[in-house]
Amino acid sequence: MLPLDTKAKLTNWGHAPLLKVADLAEMAVGRFPFERMALDLRSIGQKSAATAELVGLPWAGFIANQDAQLPSGRPGVVLDDRAGIVRPGDVIELQPLRSRVLVRYRRGDASNVLFATEQCNSYCMMCSQPPHDVDDAWRIEQMCELVKLIDADTPSLAISGGEPTLLGAGLNRVIGHCADRLPATPLHVLTNGRRFSAHGYAATFEAAHPALSWGVPLYGDHFCLHDYVVQSSGAFAETIKGLYALHQAGQRIEIRVVLVKPTVERLQELVRYLYRNLPFVEHVALMGIEPTGFAKAHYDDIWIDPADMADALEAAVEFLAARSMAVSLFNLPLCALSRSLWPFARQSISNWKRDYLPPCEGCLVRERCAGFFSWTTDAWTSRAIRTITHHEEGVSCEKH
Amino acid sequence: MKFRGREAFTGSRPYRLLPLRFRRLPWDPSRAFVSSMSGDWLLMEHATLERVIDRVLAADDPVLTDMEARHLIARDIDRSTLAPLLSQYKARKAYLSQGPALHIIVVSLRCHHTCSYCQVSRKPTGASSFDMSEEVANTVVERLFEWPSHTLTVELQGGEPLLHFERVHGLLSRIIERNQREHREIRFVIASTLHDLTDEQVQVLKTYNVQLSTSLDGPEALHNANRPRPERDSHARTLAGIERARATLGPGSVSALTTITRRSLEDPLAIIHEYRRRDFHSISLRPLSPYGFARKTVARTGYSIDEFLAFYRKALEIILSVNHDGYELEEGYASLLLSQLHTPFSHGYVDLRSPTGAGLGAVVYDYDGQVYPSDEARMLAAMGDTSFALGRVEESPRTWLSSPAMRRILDAGVAEALPGCSDCAYVPLCGADPIDHYARQGDPVGHRPTSDFCRKQMGMFDLLLERWELGSDADRRVLEQWALKAPRSTPSDDVSEAG
Numbered sequence: 001m002l003p004l005d006t007k008a009k010l011t012n013w014g015h016a017p018l019l020k021v022a023d024l025a026e027m028a029v030g031r032f033p034f035e036r037m038a039l040d041l042r043s044i045g046q047k048s049a050a051t052a053e054l055v056g057l058p059w060a061g062f063i064a065n066q067d068a069q070l071p072s073g074r075p076g077v078v079l080d081d082r083a084g085i086v087r088p089g090d091v092i093e094l095q096p097l098r099s100r101v102l103v104r105y106r107r108g109d110a111s112n113v114l115f116a117t118e119q120c121n122s123y124c125m126m127c128s129q130p131p132h133d134v135d136d137a138w139r140i141e142q143m144c145e146l147v148k149l150i151d152a153d154t155p156s157l158a159i160s161g162g163e164p165t166l167l168g169a170g171l172n173r174v175i176g177h178c179a180d181r182l183p184a185t186p187l188h189v190l191t192n193g194r195r196f197s198a199h200g201y202a203a204t205f206e207a208a209h210p211a212l213s214w215g216v217p218l219y220g221d222h223f224c225l226h227d228y229v230v231q232s233s234g235a236f237a238e239t240i241k242g243l244y245a246l247h248q249a250g251q252r253i254e255i256r257v258v259l260v261k262p263t264v265e266r267l268q269e270l271v272r273y274l275y276r277n278l279p280f281v282e283h284v285a286l287m288g289i290e291p292t293g294f295a296k297a298h299y300d301d302i303w304i305d306p307a308d309m310a311d312a313l314e315a316a317v318e319f320l321a322a323r324s325m326a327v328s329l330f331n332l333p334l335c336a337l338s339r340s341l342w343p344f345a346r347q348s349i350s351n352w353k354r355d356y357l358p359p360c361e362g363c364l365v366r367e368r369c370a371g372f373f374s375w376t377t378d379a380w381t382s383r384a385i386r387t388i389t390h391h392e393e394g395v396s397c398e399k400h
Numbered sequence: 401m402k403f404r405g406r407e408a409f410t411g412s413r414p415y416r417l418l419p420l421r422f423r424r425l426p427w428d429p430s431r432a433f434v435s436s437m438s439g440d441w442l443l444m445e446h447a448t449l450e451r452v453i454d455r456v457l458a459a460d461d462p463v464l465t466d467m468e469a470r471h472l473i474a475r476d477i478d479r480s481t482l483a484p485l486l487s488q489y490k491a492r493k494a495y496l497s498q499g500p501a502l503h504i505i506v507v508s509l510r511c512h513h514t515c516s517y518c519q520v521s522r523k524p525t526g527a528s529s530f531d532m533s534e535e536v537a538n539t540v541v542e543r544l545f546e547w548p549s550h551t552l553t554v555e556l557q558g559g560e561p562l563l564h565f566e567r568v569h570g571l572l573s574r575i576i577e578r579n580q581r582e583h584r585e586i587r588f589v590i591a592s593t594l595h596d597l598t599d600e601q602v603q604v605l606k607t608y609n610v611q612l613s614t615s616l617d618g619p620e621a622l623h624n625a626n627r628p629r630p631e632r633d634s635h636a637r638t639l640a641g642i643e644r645a646r647a648t649l650g651p652g653s654v655s656a657l658t659t660i661t662r663r664s665l666e667d668p669l670a671i672i673h674e675y676r677r678r679d680f681h682s683i684s685l686r687p688l689s690p691y692g693f694a695r696k697t698v699a700r701t702g703y704s705i706d707e708f709l710a711f712y713r714k715a716l717e718i719i720l721s722v723n724h725d726g727y728e729l730e731e732g733y734a735s736l737l738l739s740q741l742h743t744p745f746s747h748g749y750v751d752l753r754s755p756t757g758a759g760l761g762a763v764v765y766d767y768d769g770q771v772y773p774s775d776e777a778r779m780l781a782a783m784g785d786t787s788f789a790l791g792r793v794e795e796s797p798r799t800w801l802s803s804p805a806m807r808r809i810l811d812a813g814v815a816e817a818l819p820g821c822s823d824c825a826y827v828p829l830c831g832a833d834p835i836d837h838y839a840r841q842g843d844p845v846g847h848r849p850t851s852d853f854c855r856k857q858m859g860m861f862d863l864l865l866e867r868w869e870l871g872s873d874a875d876r877r878v879l880e881q882w883a884l885k886a887p888r889s890t891p892s893d894d895v896s897e898a899g
Binding site: 237 | 408
């Protein structure tokens with residue numbers, strides 16, 4: 001786990017914008033203006049290389065280990081960062097009042113997210129990011145600024161929240177920005193899809209971006225179950241209508257099913273429903289619960305040990321795979337899955353919140369295992385967790 | 401905001417029935433097959449179904465959940481949506497979206513066989529007056545591209561089309577040349593005995609990526625008895641043709657049909673083993689049609705539908721065991737019906753559609769320039785009944801579609817609106833065949849209780865559903881594989897904001 005923020009001493013900053021952390025290589029490429037870059041003095045090996053000429057360029061500021069290294073009178077960030085939280089290529093946000101630096105984009109990471117809003121129109125029992133009813137429309141501008149500073153070869157980017165479609169046309173703006181600046185980067189928007197049931201909204205995303213897809217959760221094959229899980233009457237009907245509208249608008253769709261207990265109880269019916277009614281979806285993700293936020297308050301209602309859903313998972317995955325519907329398992333450790341499901345398991349937990357447990361020491365498949373959310377406690381840990389050793393037949397010849 | 405329990409989300413209005421149909425299971429009359437408007441379905445206790453219909457079930461009864469998920473009922477219509485039902489309906493009928501995709505061109509009526517069950521009223525090999533002329537062929541190509549379908553299957557048949565290979569070659573090259581401008585997706589099929597297939601012909605077929613469809617009725621004695629030539633070598637010649645074609649066009653280039661005669665009924669095992677021996681992975685067990693020479697010889701070659709179904713039941717067991725044995729072999733008609741039961745998709749088969757595929761899915765251009773909505777209509781005409789002739793190739797498709805013949809077909813062409821079909825639980829998965837009913841019963845609407853077509857369809861659906869339900873996991877896997885591999889019609893665009 002590598003956190004996304006760290007303490008910092010910030011000096012001489014008036015306005016505190018988003019900054020690209022630059023080393024000399026970045027400067028040589030010249031993609032970003034000096035005014036948007038902070039020169040990372042830590043990346044310059046010999047002190048002598050930080051010549052007066054280099055420092056004299058119009059950098060927005062400088063990053064160093066100690067005060068003494070900063071050019072006097074210029075904006076500076078002093079980090080105590082042995083873990084390497086802030087590195088060249090990253091985009092950081094400065095928070096002078098809290099004396100912190102936030103990493104808004106991490107170079108080379110496959111799970112970078114544009115955080116769209118804290119608001120949401122659903123209230124899911126297992127929400128890991130509980131919504132807040134605040135006006136945070138300022139995030140639209142910040143996301144657009146952030147997109148300008150992201151590497152062009154970024155492998156993927158997500159937009160999440162909250163519910164991004166609550167931004168209305170603001171979401172179109174952000175996606176349009178991504179299309180302009182990062183056309184080669186696949187963009188995945190996580191949405192409950194409800195707003196697409198409104199006439200015409202889905203169509204506004206036609207041809208919006210060359211590699212855009214939408215991840216939409218569905219928790220039941222009928223409205224009672226889905227509406228209960230998302231704690232919103234009418235949500236199922238809106239999401240279903242939204243999915244058809246998205247498909248009609250030529251959009252690519254992933255269905256995301258968080259494996260809460262009431263949903264697992266009808267998992268086979270749910271995948272049948274997907275095949276019969278939404279056969280155009282590109283991918284189905286069956287996902288373990290992230291045990292934080294609202295989830296903690298509903299342990300008894302939502303927790304089911306992955307060991308106890310083995311049969312349901314196997315049947316569901318087999319059903320979808322046999323029907324050429326791509327399916328993956330997210331957030332589930334390999335030792336809790338039957339071997340036949342391993343080829344479907346993904347390392348889905350972002351590295352800033354991924355950890356491993358003591359039995360994972362010496363486990364033969366740790367390197368390809370999803371691991372655990374850092375906030376996983378004993379109560380949220382499957383009784384099936386164990387060390388997989390080379391003595392077990394077949395492990396070494398698994399191919400993916 | 402406070403979290404609420406499940407009971408807060410069950411809706412407040414009583415459930416409503418959506419259009420549904422049911423049929424008691426012949427192998428277990430206490431249960432029923434219940435189908436929705438779009439062909440989604442559920443097996444359930446008949447007594448429970450009665451209670452659902454009588455509205456005596458509590459709103460939270462679990463069976464209502466299953467029924468709602470399959471669009472048989474709607475619980476609280478304000479909280480639910482009919483969009484999936486409409487989407488399924490549209491997907492099921494996707495074959496309607498582009499107009500006729502199957503275009504059958506009769507290149508010649510000449511044939512060297514003298515089959516007693518011949519449906520097409522063939523002519524002797526020397527009778528070149530039954531060949532399609534170049535002028536007619538050129539006009540057919542013009543008409544072909546007047547249809548809107550982006551994908552076109554062009555099937556050349558006879559008689560024996562290879563007896564008039566010059567015309568076959570001419571049609572293939574002219575269609576491809578014309579397609580330089582049209583950019584359609586075109587697939588060629590030739591229906592042939594393959595008897596006199598030469599290497600030069602195979603090279604031509606390779607150039608145009610032609611698929612071959614032939615007849616193989618079983619082992620030598622049965623095949624030769626069914627398909628006589630004076631030389632008594634029909635089986636050997638067909639096998640030689642198959643080998644010749646496969647050597648150049650690839651192992652999957654030839655498909656074969658088995659016409660089932662009275663003689664065939666005795667030995668399904670021998671027929672199926674012949675297919676396995678000849679490396680076929682698909683077999684099509686086809687009952688006799690009431691056309692052509694077949695009608696005149698019905699006493700000698702014919703049998704009842706019940707006899708056919710008994711044969712088919714035995715054959716299906718044999719085919720399943722061949723699969724369990726590790727050799728993949730599917731039965732074509734079972735695959736089609738299973739695809740309707742086990743997938744939400746449309747299919748590419750023209751004889752099982754509603755509205756009918758006659759004229760809406762297929763068009764037949766006869767050797768003499770007459771145009772028909774189906775092969776059966778052409779066969780009727782050959783027997784002297786031109787009730788279903790659409791017109792001539794010199795006229796436009798618009799004229800054909802507005803002909804009295806087409807109107808008569810359409811009047812009896814929607815299964816959901818036919819007496820006997822409209823209440824049938826299988827109708828969303830079945831089709832209307834007005835020309836077949838006319839041929840057998842003298843009326844395009846027909847009389848379902850005495851209809852062989854209906855008896856065969858019901859019998860096949862019952863059998864396949866029973867076999868699937870009572871089968872082992874391995875049986876089910878095989879049957880579902882057939883269903884999933886069956887060819888689909890063009891994917892639908894589905895509904896948006898409806899419901």
